[in-house]
Amino acid sequence: MNFSAHPDPAYGAMQHWMQQWSDLETQLAALLLAPQAQPDFAGRLRTLHGQARQLLELDADSTLYWLFQLAASSTVAYSASHAMVCWALCQLVADDLHLPAASRDSLALAALSMNLSMTRLQNTLAEQTTPLTDAQRAQVDTHAARSAQWLRELGVTDPLWLATVEQHHESGPDLPLPTRILQAMDRYAALISPRETRPGRCVTDSGRHAVAKAGQALDAVGHALLRTVGICPPGTFVRLADERVAVVLRRSGRPGEPWAATVLDAHDTPVVEPELIDTGEDGLGIAAALVTRSVRVRLNHPRLLQLSRVALSRH
Structure with missing residues (x-):
């Protein structure tokens, strides 16, 4: 086997990308605690x-990939990781719905701090x-107001920041x-996201429960979520x-046909080198969304993020 004498600059860039997000999440955890x-x-x-907004604007798909991977694979520092995922989703949906910049920023800050008291x-x-x-139930029930x-x-x-935090568990039309x-x-x-008492739902189930109440059609927020992240967002398994x-x-502009990379073969054996897949091609479509914890594989995140950039160049 031949090894390059020089490191791949793209691989190093992806490692730096991941470290920037990890640093931000560490800072957020300290602030919230x-x-x-x-x-x-x-x-x-x-x-x-x-700082997070700058990274999101630079590459929203890589942001979603990394934040979804962190949130769906571990319960450690759950509050901060959950806040970061909510923050990213709120930013993308708010942009899609043309929320004014000032309101978008207030919403972002509310997403980061909505569970501050718990x-x-x-x-x-x-x-x-x-x-x-x-x-514990009393703390949960009163945490929005507190x-x-x-x-x-x-x-x-x-x-708007304060009202959004205070109202984020209220109901009404x-x-x-x-x-x-x-x-x-x-x-x-x-x-x-996983809990010790359950593994977390697959994204298709999560999407249905989150954006549409039983027997009701999707509202504007639900449609915006599906438009912006797709049926299977970056960072999820299929x-x-x-x-x-x-x-x-990476998203493709077609909600059910994203770009993906193989991680297990048909016999559930880890692949040596992931293959970039356009799931819109015949025979390569998505058959099912999977729960993250059901996929037993250790991912090479910098390499996969490199492939994500390759997909961007083909988009």
């Missing part, structure tokens, strides 16, 4: 949002195998659009028509 210890909580959260409890519940205690109050005490004065976006993205992200398993890398 000890908000009162921060000299300027709101300012630091706005800075983090701005961060530690949310992390605990992600790994808890027993039912909620009465005390999180908004904490934000006020931390100096937040943005009325007249809720503002930012609140409805956050509610749908919160449900969607929660359903795909079984192809030829029985191979692939991870979705």
Whole structure:
């Protein structure tokens, strides 16, 4: 076997990309765990949002791939990873629905901070195998109002940010659009994430539960979610028509036909080199969406993100 004397710059770039997101998530986790210890909580959260927004605008598909992989594969630091996924989905859906920039930013900050008052409890519940205690249930039931109050005490004065946090578990036909976006993205992200008591649903099930209530048609938010992330978003696993398993890398503009890369052959054996697949081609379509924890494979994320960039050049 011959090894190159020089590292692949694209591979290194993808490693750097992943590290940037990991650093942002670490910063967010620290902010959420000890908000009162921060000299300027709101300012630091706005800075983090701005830095994340730059990465999202640079490559939304790679962002979705990495955040979905993190959220669906581990319960560690669940609160921060859940917030980041909700943040990304809110940004994309808000853009699709042409939410004004100021409202979009308020929604983004609400997504990052909606569970502020129960961060530690949310992390605990992600790994808890027993039912909620009465005390835990009380914290969950009141966390939206308490999180908004904490934000006020931390100096937040943005009325839309505060209202979106306070309303993100309310029901009713007249809720503002930012609140409805956050509610749908919160449900969607929660359903795909694992708990110790369940593995997380496949994305097709999650999408149906998140964007349409029983017996009701999709609303504007539901349609926007399907338009922006597709039926099987980047970072999720699918079984192809030829029985191979692939991870979705990039949206194609066709909701059910994304670009993907093979990770297991038809006998569920890991492949040595992933193959870039256009699932819109005959015989290579998606047969089923898979739950992340059901796919036993260790992914080479920088290599897969390289292939995602290749798909972009063919798009």
